Amino acid sequence: MMTDPPRWADRILEWYCRDEILEDLQGDLHEVFRKNIREKGLLRARLIYIVDVIKFFRFYTVKQFKPESIMQALILLLSYWKTSLRNITRTKLFSLINLSGLAISMSTGILMIVLLAEIHQFDMMHEKRDRIFRVINTFKNGNDAAEPCASTSPLVAQKLAGLDAVDKVVLMRRNASGDFQFEDKTIPLGGFWASTDFLDVFSFEVLEGDPQTALRDPNTIVLTETTSQKLFGNVSALGKSLHGLNDNLYTVTAVVKDPPLHSHLQFDFLASFVTFEENRRAQGDESLYDWSNMWMYYTYILLNDVAQKTRVDQFLEKINQEENKRYKNTSYSASLQRLTEIVPGPNLSNQTRTRVNINMIWILLALSVIVVLSACFNYTNLSIARSLGRAREVGIRKVIGATRGQVLTQFVMEAIVFSLFAMVLALGLFFLIRPYFLSIGEFDLPVNLDFKIWYLVPVSAFAVMTGFLAGFLPSLVLSKIKAIIALKDVTRIRLFSGINLRIVLMVFQFTIAMAMIIATIISYRQYRFAVNFDLGYDTENVLNIEAQGNDSRKLALEFSRIPGVQAVSRSIMIPSTGDSWGNYVKHIDPADSTIYNYNLVDENYLTLHNFTFLAGRNFKELPEGSVPKEIIVNEEMLRRFDLGDPIEAIGKQLTLLDEGAYQITGVVADFQFKTIDSGNRPFVFKQSTEDYAILNLKLRSNDMQQLMGQLQDTWKRIDQVHPFEAEFFDDRIEEAYAEYTSIIKIVGFLSLLSISISVLGLLGMTIFLTQSRLREISIRKILGASESSLALHLSRTFLSAIIISGLIAAGLTYYFFEVRFLSNFAHRINIGILDLGSGLIIISLIALCTMGWHLIKVVRANPATILRSE
């Protein structure tokens, strides 16, 4: 009995071995194999054979590349190129369909490539970037989730400075913003307090001044080029004095080039950190180097040698343990983050202005891959369906001497040629969709998606890969065609007609399109729900104006004079939009404290916004200079400390951390204080001893334009320096959910893409199938089939594909939204059958239109003419 050794191992041998040696070598192996079967059994014999094939892979056995064979291959490829071009022009309709589908999907691919390339260029301009690390901090309080932050306590900087492994330490503080005056100019600027080594560690180009000493002394400042221009015009800024932050006089010690777009540190100026330190000390505040003082400061270190990172890690671990011993319920854990991993990087709190959420990048990437796959499947589907038409060609080629591999290469080449053409189209499309993508401003992505020439390299690679992916399957099918059968009787070809495969591919496309539609609809509904959510107080026609340092009482007085301004109140923050201010509160038990959120408001605030009082009364106007003793709390606070029902709670006392004891004067009903993805916390309203930062105006007017004009004029009278910053509360709320508008826009866009791709594929398939079944249709008609039953019969496969896709899409999106996405929201919509079915309905309608029109034409045709011409 002749058993053969494992065929695949044999194939490998034939593939690598030189032809001269192959015959006797393989013969010997086969002989040994037969003997081994007898002596050691089949399994061991096969194993030994495989091992021997591997062992024979040596220098003297392996084929050598001859230059002649390379030439041959190139000439062959050239001929394939010509054939591909001819084929493309011959079947113009299908080529167009395939081309558009591929081009559309590839344009998203190009977008992703450009986006990723640009994001990875962030912070690349720093020479020492491989040795620069940022110290980040993870804050955990009680049972709350751990919150990783980009900021950390200055104590860390102090301790790290003493380490051998650390070459330099940079300590910075954020929120250095305010007005700067020079002679008659007053300009608002934003920047950082930065320590001496900042310009040494980071590579910001210094135009004037000495980088080594620029930030060494107190009351010194470094300006950017633009800032220097604004203040001093074309005159050199060095040595000049500015009046600014904290009422200090600053001397300009250096001017640097503006930080480029791709830098995570953005600033108008850098003030020396030692100035800030001295100011604090002069005020008697020694808390600068507290371990818990982590919210406003950034620490960067420059290592001598990257290899010593582990030592620093260990050192930080030790510090974490030591310092956290002093805090009972809270912990702060410092760790190192590479400069190059900041953007793109994990989502930390307190980032310096620029941040790119890496999760979002992953999602975008996944989505574009899916879209590209969808288009590839289009090509695959159509090509396989049309393979019958090319069977003759394959037959002749094989007779002339083409190997199966060569036929395969030819058709893969064809697909790659296609996709290269599609790439050209896609590039054009990319420039079209680029402004649209950038305008999704809610992303706040600091990119401009410039297309650099060298991007053509990865883009072309991408195109080739897409072509390969799309063409591989059809090439396999076509290369299997047996020459004799193809030439003798084409109809007898038992092709891997792969009806099932094609249905699967179609289902894939439809499912994607439907899922996108459903996702868009659900996201949109949730967004509108969030924006219209009843917060428990009024926000309609409430205009919030920033006081920007001016006397809020004066502003309030002036504004209230304008007709149309119904009421004015003041506060320090705007709730329900994502901001939160918090502190700790205790009741009776000194060990039992909890976090609460608060807003400092004046006596008009609660009435203006129509908060619902459950017990007690509102604040009274606070006389000048007196200290507030009353607070108004929400129901959640009562529940937290078991204070009884609202009426009972009046008069009870609560102790606020660092502020003392307060009496509860009023209780309001729970309201939605954070964005709707959060539940409620205990809340406190208190009056402020300092000035209020925000004015809330309740407006009523038939001519809002004119009213706004009047408000603006009033502002200009009081403050000539700062621009009028006002925003309607409702608009601000919409902005808070802006993240979701961006998601909706993207998913909506992708829906359009995948719908068009599916439609194109559907169109192509319909045309092809009806054409190839013309004879069948005519005969059926003659035998008496009605037009409608014919149409139904022809579209059977498509209809079933659509229905299956509808079910799958509904299931997928339901799972995703119900379990993953919406469950993050404390308040959310319920997903209905209509939402899930929307994908199915819309696609069905579109499919009916595309298919229907063509089907009707075919079905109505006169059977006689068709049969006669066949």
Place this chain on the structure above:
Amino acid sequence: MKSTSIGEFEELVLLTVAAQHDQAYGVSIKESLEEILDRKVNISAIHVALKRMEDKGLVKGRFGGITSERGGRRKKFYVITIAGKKEVDRQYTIRTGIYHQIPKISFGT
């Protein structure tokens, strides 16, 4: 004439080729050596050895006729050349020469 040196294994293969005179091919050499040495011999090692020695001119290969076994693949038979025989003789002389120099050795009691 250039003195070619061959390794121990190659020498064994060369000897076997000579012994099987004109009937030696990959598998026959392998089986013979396995029997004599009482250990597994790898066929690829044998082919390498044969190739090296053919390059050095110590053996000469010729193809046998097509048979129905081995899937119709011909065997390559090797025969020893004059140079090869000289080499074998030389090795033999060297070895027996030293061997005869060994005095009577007694091992232990």
